[in-house]
Amino acid sequence: MRAAIKNQDFDFPIKRITLNLAPADIKKEGPHFDFPIALGILAATEQVPASALEGYAIVGELSLDGRVRPINGILPMAIEVKQKALKGIVVPLENAEEAAVIKGIEVIGVKSLKEAVEYFKGEFKPDDIASKVQDAFSLDFEGDFSEVKGQEVIKRALEIAAAGHHNLIMVGPPGSGKTMIAKRIPTILPSMTFEESLELTKIYSIAGLLAGKSSLIKTRPFRAPHHSITPVGLVGGGRIPRPGEVSLAHHGVLFLDELPEFSKEILELLREPLEEGKITISRMNATVTYPASFMLVAAMNPCPCGYFQDPFHECSCPPHKVHSYLSKISGPLLDRIDMQVGVLPVAFSDLEKVNSTDSATIRNRVELARKLQLMRYKGQNIFYNSQLTPAMVNKYCKLGKAEKLLMKEAFEKLKLSARAHNKILKVARTIADLDQSENIKEIHLAEALQFRNLDKYFQYLKV
Amino acid sequence: MAELELLVALNMIPYLGPVRIRGLLNCFNTYSDFMNATRERLLSVPEVTPKICDIILEFRKKVNPFDEIERIKKLGAKIITIEDEEYPRLLAEIYDPPVVLYVLGEASVLNMESIAIVGTRKPTSYGQKIAEQIAGELAEFNINVVSGMARGIDSFAHKGALKAGGPTTAVLGCGIDVVYPLENHELMKKIVKKGCVITSFPANSKPLPSNFPARNRIISGMTRGTLVVEAAEKSGALITADFALEQGRDVFAVPGSVFSPYSRGTHKLIKQGAKLVECANDILEELNLRKNDSAEIKEPDLTLEESEVLDMIDYTPVNIEFIVQKTNKPPGEINAVITRLQLKNMITLLPGGYVMKI
Ligand SMILES: Nc1ncnc2c1ncn2[C@@H]1O[C@H](COP(=O)(O)OP(=O)(O)OP(=O)(O)O)[C@@H](O)[C@H]1O
Ligand SMILES: [Mg+2]
Numbered sequence: 001m002r003a004a005i006k007n008q009d010f011d012f013p014i015k016r017i018t019l020n021l022a023p024a025d026i027k028k029e030g031p032h033f034d035f036p037i038a039l040g041i042l043a044a045t046e047q048v049p050a051s052a053l054e055g056y057a058i059v060g061e062l063s064l065d066g067r068v069r070p071i072n073g074i075l076p077m078a079i080e081v082k083q084k085a086l087k088g089i090v091v092p093l094e095n096a097e098e099a100a101v102i103k104g105i106e107v108i109g110v111k112s113l114k115e116a117v118e119y120f121k122g123e124f125k126p127d128d129i130a131s132k133v134q135d136a137f138s139l140d141f142e143g144d145f146s147e148v149k150g151q152e153v154i155k156r157a158l159e160i161a162a163a164g165h166h167n168l169i170m171v172g173p174p175g176s177g178k179t180m181i182a183k184r185i186p187t188i189l190p191s192m193t194f195e196e197s198l199e200l201t202k203i204y205s206i207a208g209l210l211a212g213k214s215s216l217i218k219t220r221p222f223r224a225p226h227h228s229i230t231p232v233g234l235v236g237g238g239r240i241p242r243p244g245e246v247s248l249a250h251h252g253v254l255f256l257d258e259l260p261e262f263s264k265e266i267l268e269l270l271r272e273p274l275e276e277g278k279i280t281i282s283r284m285n286a287t288v289t290y291p292a293s294f295m296l297v298a299a300m301n302p303c304p305c306g307y308f309q310d311p312f313h314e315c316s317c318p319p320h321k322v323h324s325y326l327s328k329i330s331g332p333l334l335d336r337i338d339m340q341v342g343v344l345p346v347a348f349s350d351l352e353k354v355n356s357t358d359s360a361t362i363r364n365r366v367e368l369a370r371k372l373q374l375m376r377y378k379g380q381n382i383f384y385n386s387q388l389t390p391a392m393v394n395k396y397c398k399l400g401k402a403e404k405l406l407m408k409e410a411f412e413k414l415k416l417s418a419r420a421h422n423k424i425l426k427v428a429r430t431i432a433d434l435d436q437s438e439n440i441k442e443i444h445l446a447e448a449l450q451f452r453n454l455d456k457y458f459q460y461l462k463v
Numbered sequence: 464m465a466e467l468e469l470l471v472a473l474n475m476i477p478y479l480g481p482v483r484i485r486g487l488l489n490c491f492n493t494y495s496d497f498m499n500a501t502r503e504r505l506l507s508v509p510e511v512t513p514k515i516c517d518i519i520l521e522f523r524k525k526v527n528p529f530d531e532i533e534r535i536k537k538l539g540a541k542i543i544t545i546e547d548e549e550y551p552r553l554l555a556e557i558y559d560p561p562v563v564l565y566v567l568g569e570a571s572v573l574n575m576e577s578i579a580i581v582g583t584r585k586p587t588s589y590g591q592k593i594a595e596q597i598a599g600e601l602a603e604f605n606i607n608v609v610s611g612m613a614r615g616i617d618s619f620a621h622k623g624a625l626k627a628g629g630p631t632t633a634v635l636g637c638g639i640d641v642v643y644p645l646e647n648h649e650l651m652k653k654i655v656k657k658g659c660v661i662t663s664f665p666a667n668s669k670p671l672p673s674n675f676p677a678r679n680r681i682i683s684g685m686t687r688g689t690l691v692v693e694a695a696e697k698s699g700a701l702i703t704a705d706f707a708l709e710q711g712r713d714v715f716a717v718p719g720s721v722f723s724p725y726s727r728g729t730h731k732l733i734k735q736g737a738k739l740v741e742c743a744n745d746i747l748e749e750l751n752l753r754k755n756d757s758a759e760i761k762e763p764d765l766t767l768e769e770s771e772v773l774d775m776i777d778y779t780p781v782n783i784e785f786i787v788q789k790t791n792k793p794p795g796e797i798n799a800v801i802t803r804l805q806l807k808n809m810i811t812l813l814p815g816g817y818v819m820k821i
Contacts, residue, residue: 342816
């Protein structure tokens with residue numbers, strides 16, 4: 001710091017310096033303290049008027065030559081400045097646009113310690129950052145559903161999942177298009193509210209993933225970690241705790257391809273975020289909580305070779321191998337997945353002629369169904385049908401006489417497990433919402449009963 | 464009339480098959496006579512080679528028929544010999560019938576008219592369905608359904624018979640006190656209640672792969688005919704069918720899809736002359752057992768939409784996507800119709816998302 005101050009033609013005091021970082025009981029970490037400390041020293045030695053600094057937050061990393069370098073996590077700090085009703089925030093120039101996303105505070109972007117001092121002396125006029133703030137930007141996504149030929153049945157399932165924020169698992173033989181389909185899910189997700197955008201952008205800011213982008217993220221994220229991911233990579237952690245994949249997927253999709261390939265340990269870690277919508281990372285002397293409310297989408301083969309119970313291919317797996325493969329995902333994880341869909345390869349001789357709905361068409365319907373839910377659940381601390389508690393299911397998924405009869409018959413004849421009951425009702429609620437229907441009708445329920453395909457495989461295991 | 468202890472003891476000595484045992488029984492009547500026989504006397508039996516003689520000398524002291532009989536009694540099972548009334552008559556007629564059978568359950572079913580149903584351990588849902596159905600129909604005609612209690616078709620055959628309230632017999636490739644496969648524990652209990660579980664292997668025998676040919680011989684040997692439901696090209700079920708032919712019994716086969724690997728074995732049998740079977744009646748007719756031609760088909764009432772969809776579904780699996788594309792209807796509607804057709808018992812949904820008529 002001495003070098004930085006001297007290199008900017010200021011005097012470094014030849015005195016004892018006492019630095020008080022309050023509060024004392026929180027461990028201070030990160031490089032963003034040296035710039036404010038340097039300004040503090042200059043104020044204490046009257047090289048800059050101390051009164052001018054009052055009411056400003058100052059963040060940034062100082063290099064040896066006195067230049068101010070950008071840091072991660074600016075957005076949450078700017079939000080804090082606004083909440084504390086401070087005047088403004090002095091930030092590294094490269095971070096200025098990110099901070100300026102927050103309206104109603106003064107954002108001063110500086111290149112060097114000197115510029116900051118000049119600003120407080122009234123000798124430097126910073127750029128007008130607010131006018132430069134870009135429109136919200138989109139994360140990059142691959143493709144469109146129109147490229148997936150046919151597969152209207154699966155697209156419909158994903159439409160329902162996206163509309164009600166239901167966790168979903170796809171099961172099918174190799175090459176049936178599971179991965180291709182999953183990658184296009186972001187293209188049908190509804191837009192985010194301002195609060196959702198802000199929350200998500202904060203996480204990306206802390207993770208240092210805004211990469212020069214200087215505004216709010218407007219599209220929902222899609223994260224697809226490989227099955228070799230570490231626990232820290234998944235849930236977050238490290239010395240300066242970085243958000244993990246579950247948080248980077250906040251308000252969006254966490255896609256786990258080849259689900260049974262993930263270790264039991266990793267799958268177990270998903271339990272907290274799936275239940276709570278957030279993740280708590282414990283470290284030596286503190287815990288950090290990051291939001292982690294995502295829609296889980298998983299894909300898998302029904303067995304190691306992929307052809308268990310396939311009517312047209314012989315399965316080469318011994319029964320016990322199939323058993324251990326499938327049992328890896330049974331239990332608590334499966335309990336949190338509302339929809340199970342089978343994916344079969346499309347085998348039409350003329351793929352060009354099949355109907356293939358595009359993403360925009362689906363997304364429009366999803367948006368409408370989302371709006372209905374937001375209205376219905378206003379002030380109840382939930383947003384989507386998938387979040388309904390058992391008590392809420394009783395209240396919002398009421399069935400008429402005919403529907404009750406259908407449900408009873410289905411449970412008797414289709415060998416459904418008791419666990420499936422509420423999931424079917426929640427999914428039926430979403431189907432009714434997509435149909436803009438106040439009540440769950442028979443046709444909605446009849447459709448909802450089709451999303452139990454993985455259970456079918458489990459049924460065959462018992463014999 | 465040979466002593467029970469002698470029969471049990473001979474059956475417990477390894478490498479002594481039914482044919483060698485029959486040879487020994489021509490020379491020995493009592494257990495003590497056999498135990499005291501010299502090497503020379505044993506060798507005078509034409510079926511006994513020097514090597515077999517060594518085995519007999521080694522094992523006749525190790526096996527204890529008294530303990531075995533006591534043990535079986537404690538299990539609530541019993542041992543019947545080839546000379547007993549209860550021994551299955553048809554089995555006694557084959558070239559190499561086992562001299563003793565261990566029986567748990569109702570031994571009287573062993574002399575009812577019996578049909579064997581066998582097939583792959585990994586059936587398709589079509590195979591499961593049809594095995595269960597035909598077994599049920601046979602049971603309704605009071606025919607004892609015999610199978611091997613293995614995974615797959617065997618289990619479904621037993622279940623079908625039990626569901627129809629009929630008798631069924633499971634022939635094991637292990638000791639009567641060994642449950643294999645383990646998951647069939649409950650099924651075994653049910654079979655014992657309604658019919659019986661039998662084996663030619665001494666108590667505590669493990670289900671060694673080498674035991675299964677002998678087991679399969681009993682299955683085909685104690686029945687009038689063997690029905691094969693789904694068998695891949697090289698399948699144990701085809702071996703049972705071969706035994707049936709050797710023993711002069713009938714072989715029946717259920718056809719399947721030309722595309723299904725699990726129908727290759729059954730189609731091969733049909734090409735070789737096995738009778739093609741669609742329902743129990745086809746078997747009963749062939750065996751002049753009893754006929755029933757008043758099989759009435761109920762027409763359930765379907766909506767227009769339901770019949771339209773049903774028309775596109777066949778007895779081979781079809782992808783629901785195909786129906787959506789052909790009808791040009793929203794997939795949600797088609798899925799709802801599929802549920803209704805399922806509940807009306809017109810179609811079945813397979814893992815993965817195929818549907819098929821039933
Ligand atoms: N409906 C479809 N329309 C267009 N292309 C398709 C379709 N289905 C599959 N494909 C093609 O097949 C390839 C394989 O599909 P994909 O990798 O998604 O299968 P998968 O189900 O994930 O298989 P695996 O189980 O082996 O991971 C895709 O990259 C795509 O080129
Ligand atoms: Mg894949």
